[in-house]
Amino acid sequence: MKRLFLTLILLLASMAASAEVRVVATVPNMGMLAETVGGDAVHVTVLAPPDRDAHYLEARPSMMAALRRADLVVAVGAELEVGWLPAALQGAHNPNVQVGRQGYFEGAAQIDLIQVGLVADRAHGDVHPAGNPHYYFDPIRMGEVAQALAERLTDFAPDHADQFRANAREFAEQAAEHVERWQGMTEGAPGAVFYHKDVDYLAELMGIEILGYIEPLPGIPPTARHLSELVSSLRGEEGVILYADFQPSRGPEFVSRELGWWQQQLPNQVEIGADSDAYFDLINRWVEAFKP
Amino acid sequence: MRAFWILALTAAFASGSVVAEEPTLEELMRKIEALEERDRERQGRIENLETELRAAQALEEDEAREDDDERATPRPAATGAGPQADPLDPTPARMRARPMATGEVTSGTAFNPAISVILDGYYAHFSDHLDDPAGFDSGHSHAHGGHGHGIEEGFNLREAEVTFTGSVDPYFDMMVMAAISDHGIELEEAYITTRSLPQGLQVKAGKFFSDVGYINKQHPHDWFFVDQPWFRELIFGEEGLSETGVQLSWLAPFDSYTRFGVEVLEGSSDGVASYLGDSRHEMVTVLPGENNEPVRNRWRADKNLRDRDGPRLFTGFVKWAPDLGFDHAMQLGAFGGVSQVWQDETAHSSGRLETWDGDSQFVGADLVYKYGRGGLMGHGNFVFQAEYALRERDVEFQSRQFTDFSNLVPTGPADDPDRRDQTWRQDAFYMQGVYGFAPRWNAGLRVDGAGLTNRAYDGGTDSLGRRGMREDLDASWRYSGQVTYAPTEFSRLRAQVSYNDIADGHDAWQFMLQFNMSLGVHGAHAF
Numbered sequence: 001m002k003r004l005f006l007t008l009i010l011l012l013a014s015m016a017a018s019a020e021v022r023v024v025a026t027v028p029n030m031g032m033l034a035e036t037v038g039g040d041a042v043h044v045t046v047l048a049p050p051d052r053d054a055h056y057l058e059a060r061p062s063m064m065a066a067l068r069r070a071d072l073v074v075a076v077g078a079e080l081e082v083g084w085l086p087a088a089l090q091g092a093h094n095p096n097v098q099v100g101r102q103g104y105f106e107g108a109a110q111i112d113l114i115q116v117g118l119v120a121d122r123a124h125g126d127v128h129p130a131g132n133p134h135y136y137f138d139p140i141r142m143g144e145v146a147q148a149l150a151e152r153l154t155d156f157a158p159d160h161a162d163q164f165r166a167n168a169r170e171f172a173e174q175a176a177e178h179v180e181r182w183q184g185m186t187e188g189a190p191g192a193v194f195y196h197k198d199v200d201y202l203a204e205l206m207g208i209e210i211l212g213y214i215e216p217l218p219g220i221p222p223t224a225r226h227l228s229e230l231v232s233s234l235r236g237e238e239g240v241i242l243y244a245d246f247q248p249s250r251g252p253e254f255v256s257r258e259l260g261w262w263q264q265q266l267p268n269q270v271e272i273g274a275d276s277d278a279y280f281d282l283i284n285r286w287v288e289a290f291k292p
Numbered sequence: 293m294r295a296f297w298i299l300a301l302t303a304a305f306a307s308g309s310v311v312a313e314e315p316t317l318e319e320l321m322r323k324i325e326a327l328e329e330r331d332r333e334r335q336g337r338i339e340n341l342e343t344e345l346r347a348a349q350a351l352e353e354d355e356a357r358e359d360d361d362e363r364a365t366p367r368p369a370a371t372g373a374g375p376q377a378d379p380l381d382p383t384p385a386r387m388r389a390r391p392m393a394t395g396e397v398t399s400g401t402a403f404n405p406a407i408s409v410i411l412d413g414y415y416a417h418f419s420d421h422l423d424d425p426a427g428f429d430s431g432h433s434h435a436h437g438g439h440g441h442g443i444e445e446g447f448n449l450r451e452a453e454v455t456f457t458g459s460v461d462p463y464f465d466m467m468v469m470a471a472i473s474d475h476g477i478e479l480e481e482a483y484i485t486t487r488s489l490p491q492g493l494q495v496k497a498g499k500f501f502s503d504v505g506y507i508n509k510q511h512p513h514d515w516f517f518v519d520q521p522w523f524r525e526l527i528f529g530e531e532g533l534s535e536t537g538v539q540l541s542w543l544a545p546f547d548s549y550t551r552f553g554v555e556v557l558e559g560s561s562d563g564v565a566s567y568l569g570d571s572r573h574e575m576v577t578v579l580p581g582e583n584n585e586p587v588r589n590r591w592r593a594d595k596n597l598r599d600r601d602g603p604r605l606f607t608g609f610v611k612w613a614p615d616l617g618f619d620h621a622m623q624l625g626a627f628g629g630v631s632q633v634w635q636d637e638t639a640h641s642s643g644r645l646e647t648w649d650g651d652s653q654f655v656g657a658d659l660v661y662k663y664g665r666g667g668l669m670g671h672g673n674f675v676f677q678a679e680y681a682l683r684e685r686d687v688e689f690q691s692r693q694f695t696d697f698s699n700l701v702p703t704g705p706a707d708d709p710d711r712r713d714q715t716w717r718q719d720a721f722y723m724q725g726v727y728g729f730a731p732r733w734n735a736g737l738r739v740d741g742a743g744l745t746n747r748a749y750d751g752g753t754d755s756l757g758r759r760g761m762r763e764d765l766d767a768s769w770r771y772s773g774q775v776t777y778a779p780t781e782f783s784r785l786r787a788q789v790s791y792n793d794i795a796d797g798h799d800a801w802q803f804m805l806q807f808n809m810s811l812g813v814h815g816a817h818a819f
Contacts (some may be wrong), residue, residue, distance in 0.1 A: 052666050060621045061549035061613030061819050068492055068543050093543040095488035100462060202311065210730040221668075224348035231343050241466065248668060254350035259341060 006233075009200035021156040024070040024097070026081050027138040028269040029052050029279065032106065034074045036276045037149050037167045041160040045070075045090070047145060050269035051167055053246050057218065059087035067092035070103065072157050074149065077108030102155055108133055110148035111141045138201035139179055139283055143172030171276055178280050182206060182287040189291035193230070195243035195252060199286065208290050211239050214251040222251035231258040242289050244268035261291045267284065342654035344450045382534050406467075407812050410513045412450040414806040416443050425742040425768030427718055442530055443519045443804065449473070450512065453480065463488050469511070480511070480534070492543040502533040503541070503553055504609050504627035505679050508656040516675070517774050518788045518804040521722035522740040527654065527681045529562035533629075535562075537603060549613035549623075549634045559604030564683060565631035570599045573637075596690060597635050597649050602687025605631040613819075621662045623819065627681075628655040634685050643693060648714070650687030656680055669731035670778070682745060685716045715749040718742075724772075732778050735755035741771035743795065765794030784808045 009068065020043040025031035031046040038044070045066045048054050056078070067088055075081055089098055099102035136139045150164035151248035159163075170196025183206060191209035194200070197218055203210050211234055215228035234255075241252045241263035249265060266285055271279045306500040315323075354768040423429075451473040460466050469481040483498030503507035508522055509532075519525075524532045537557035559565035572592045581587040607629035616622060634652040639645050658679040667671050690711045721744070726736035774788040790802040 022306065028644075052618070056666075060817060061611075061623055062615040064819075065314070065547065065613075067551040067613065069545050074725075090485070090487070091543070093489070093492040093494045095490065098462075098487055181302070222351060224344045224351060227347035227351070228340055228344035231347075232340055246666065250350050251347075254347050257350075 014150075020073045021153060022069055023074055024066050025074045025134070026076055026085060026275065028272050029142075030074045030076055031272060032270050032276060032279050033107075033142060033146055033149060033171075034172050035165055035273070036279075038153055038290065039160075039163060039167055041157050042153065045271075046272045049265060050271055051246050053244075054100065055083065057081075057084045057277065059084045059091060061091075064091040064093075064248075065153050067097060068094050070097050072103050072105060072152065073097045074135050075104070075106045076136060077106030078113060078135075080108075080128040080133035086233055089155075099187070102152075105149060105152050107142075107145040107149075108135065111144050112133060114204065114237060123263070132200055134198040134202050137199055137281035137283065137286070138205055140205065141201065141279070142166075143175040144173045144246050144281075174280065178283070179205060182284070184222075185287055186290050192239055192240035192290060193234070193241045193252075193255060195247040198244065199242060202283065202286060203290075206290060207285060211237070214241075214243065214247075214255065219249070222236040227254055229253055231255055234259055240264070240290060240292060242266060242286065263288075264289045264292070317383075317520050332607065356651055365747060369500040371667050389777045405456040408455045408806065410453040410455070410511075411454070411811075412512055412806070412808045413448065414443070414450060414518055414554070414802045414804055415447050416518075416550050416802060418445055418803075419801035422792060422800050422802070423794045425499040425522070425526065427716070427746045427748070427765040427770075428797040430610065435779055441526070443802070453511065453513065459487070460484065477653055480603075481533075488712060492545060492741060494541050494543070496539040496541075499534070499536045500539070502535055502607055502627065503539065503611075504533055504555075504631075505609050505656060505661050505681070506677055507624070507679065510533045513808050513810065516726045516734075516736050516737055516776070517772055518786060518806045519772075520791075521679070521724070522736065522770060523679050523681060523720045524642070524724045525644040526564050526742050527656075527683050527718075529564075529566075533561050533564070533607075535565075535605060537605075540762075548613070548615055551611045553609050555605075555607040555609075555629075555754065556603045557607065558602035558604040559631050559633060560602075561605070563633065564629065564654050564685075566635055567600075567602075567633050568595075569636045570597045571595055575639075575643065582662065593645075593692070594684065595637065595645070597637070597647060598633065600633050604633045605629060609720045609773065610622075611699070619663060619665050621819075623658075623660050626656070627658070629653065634687060636687075644691060646691045648687040648689050650685060650714075652683060653682055654683040654686040665684065665726065667731070670728035671731040673734070674725065675729040676723070676725045680721040681718040682717070684718075687714050687716075690712045697808060712751055715747075716750075717745055717747045717749075719745045726774075733776070735775045736773070738770075738774075739789040741767055742769075743767045744794075768795045768797075769793040783809050 003247075019250065021038060021041060023031075023034045023038060023042045023044045025044055025046050027032050027048045028046050028050045028274060033042050034044045047063050047066065048057055063084070071091075073089075075085060086099075093105075095101065102206070108131065110268060113133070113135060116131040117129060135145075146168040147165070149166035150161075153164045154161040186206040186208060189206070189208055191211040192199075193214065194203075194210065195213045197213040200210065212230050214222050214227070214230075216223055235258075237259075239259070239261050243249075243252050243263075244263055245265055245267050252263050252265070255261070255265050256288055266283055266289060270282055294390070294766055341593045346676050378667065390403045392648040451471040453469060453471050455467070455469045458465070461558055463486065464484045465487055465620045466484050467481060468479070471478050471480045479499055481498075481500050483496050483500040484490050485496045486494055489495065501511075503509055505523075507515070507521060508528065520532070534642070535557035536556075537555060539553055539555045541551055541553035541637050543551070557565070560567050573592065577589045577591075578586045579589060607627065609625060609627035611623055611625040613621065630651070630653045630660045634648070634650055637646065637647045658673070658677070660677040662676075663672075663674040669674065720740070720742040722738060724736055724738035726734050728734045743765055744767045746767060748763045748765065750761045750763070768790050772788060774791040776784055776786040782808070784805040786804075786808070788802075788804040788806070790804075792798075792802065794800070
């Protein structure tokens with residue numbers, strides 16, 4: 001018993017002594033950003049795996065255990081994680097990372113979102129009235145988020161403030177360079193059909209026309225009628241069909257067969273623990289796919 | 293095609309039955325063009341329908357061949373209930389109201405509570421009268437008012453559950469859940485939880501389902517079966533361990549989820565903490581008077597039950613969940629409780645009053661394992677759960693017979709030879725597995741056992757701790773199977789068959805059909 005008690009004390013002491021800022025990121029792309037900005041001064045845990053749709057997770061005890069010990073939560077926001085993050089936070093018994101506190105950081109609140117103010121009615125599918133939350137496909141906006149995150153991290157590790165800011169700036173500059181190069185690559189690219197509204201930011205950035213979505217409404221699985229209408233309206237046009245690795249392939253494959261269009265399934269998130277190069281590679285794959 | 297129409301029209305004119313006047317060539321051409329236009333439209337419509345058919349076939353393949361394609365596994369819907377297919381919570385976890393403080397984006401619900409309505413109705417048919425398992429008939433033989441979750445035959449609208457959740461301020465969250473049924477409106481749960489205590493502490497206060505075990509704090513819409521397991525109903529009471537009081541829990545700062553909790557509760561649940569308090573037993577008799585006129589006679593006697601203000605029930609629990617990655621989750625729990633009072637009474641029309649007054653205690657363990665690979669609409673998800681509890685009640689039994697009605701002198705308890713100590717030791721367990729065998733569909737099997745330990749000791753224990761005369765009652769079993777169809781995360785249709793193998797009673801089949809629908813935003817449940 002005494003030994004157990006001592007172990008406990010040591011454990012608690014070692015945790016208190018740890019200099020790293022304990023960051024919990026909701027999805028791998030935000031984990032990458034925290035890792036990039038925070039460098040050695042942060043320890044990042046990611047709650048969602050890269051190959052799952054972040055809309056459709058549920059709170060689990062391991063999430064609560066991670067949040068319990070977190071100094072800072074880095075979320076996508078705009079209600080992307082609304083189905084599970086509030087429950088996980090409530091079960092985490094950690095006041096410091098609750099919404100509204102210094103330890104809760106939401107990328108969506110740092111930038112301008114697109115598609116803000118849609119009607120909040122479930123008849124329109126899984127809408128996000130706060131705006132489209134998939135800005136993580138926009139490297140420029142991610143650069144802005146990185147700079148805001150650097151400021152927030154400074155609250156937790158003031159000694160590393162310069163490092164955080166330099167890292168964020170570097171990320172933003174790299175993003176700008178990549179985007180300029182990509183915009184040259186997508187010159188004259190045809191329009192695209194996506195599965196969900198998750199590539200809209202990138203399409204806008206690259207000047208790609210969005211010709212339609214495989215989903216009839218956000219979050220509603222494709223129906224035969226919708227696909228047939230989509231095919232009828234697009235017959236004779238040029239385009240590509242792109243969708244994420246966790247999205248079902250039959251709908252896109254069908255449209256691809258009917259229209260004779262190129263279709264490709266690509267990752268939506270970087271691997272857990274990936275760095276910014278992996279992120280730019282990921283975006284690069286999507287950009288290349290716009291003009292196969 | 294044009295040739296066909298010209299031929300057709302020519303034939304029509306040749307028959308002389310179409311028009312009396314000669315049409316001009318121009319008119320004929322116009323008609324032909326109009327018919328061609330219609331034909332093109334029809335052709336287009338047929339093509340669209342063909343496309344739609346092919347799309348339907350392609351999508352069907354999508355579901356059928358989903359197994360072959362590991363990548364194409366999107367939309368999880370938790371087996372049975374969940375909107376989302378992650379392994380963990382069976383309950384649709386949806387939007388909660390959150391405070392609009394600094395740096396977060398919400399859709400404007402921040403200052404309003406999230407409101408949801410859940411409607412639960414069923415039809416049930418039994419092959420025979422349903423008996424209580426041997427040894428468990430005294431615990432809940434009295435209706436203590438309010439709505440119960442016991443299943444009744446015929447069409448039943450079990451309840452409409454209205455839930456309000458939200459943040460009070462930066463320091464507290466609140467939840468109010470009212471069940472509206474034919475019995476009126478009853479508060480099922482109404483409590484506040486703290487959100488800013490340090491060191492992983494959290495306090496919950498109000499009326500709530502105790503956190504002992506796993507299924508106890510779930511509402512009927514969270515259950516994978518139409519009815520609750522015997523474990524919850526027979527050990528704790530028809531509404532589970534639902535109490536008013538305070539809970540303090542601590543989430544340890546460990547790598548694996550470890551939570552300890554204690555609860556100080558009023559103590560009123562039928563199964564383990566039934567409380568009546570002292571009152572007077574009253575009986576009215578009408579006997580013929582001297583001239584044969586009816587004379588009402590009333591007598592009262594003290595029931596001799598102890599009065600004791602709450603809190604009377606104290607519980608504790610621990611839950612542990614190792615991190616098993618993104619596809620698996622498991623939680624183990626242990627719990628126990630002590631109630632300082634357990635009381636019951638039965639008044640017989642013969643004039644006999646029986647009372648029980650004592651205390652009770654219980655211990656138990658629970659296990660839940662969930663697997664979810666993110667399949668389409670819950671496809672491939674699996675949930676296994678099992679719980680066990682052992683309960684012991686030590687009571688003093690008194691039986692008083694009011695024999696002499698003419699002068700209304702009750703046989704005093706002091707003189708009654710029928711006053712003795714009793715001990716009941718009983719347990720119940722269940723285990724169930726539910727598997728999402730196709731997108732939107734799941735099926736489950738459940739085994740209930742009650743009274744594996746089912747002993748009654750008469751005479752209590754002597755000074756050496758030896759027990760008195762012992763009676764062993766048999767165990768009862770129930771086997772249930774269910775199939776659920778969940779078109780979306782918000783609606784569920786379920787069929788269930790149960791076979792009751794009751795010790796000292798009829799065996800009986802139960803057949804049940806249920807619908808369960810939810811409206812609005814529902815507070816996310818924590819595992």
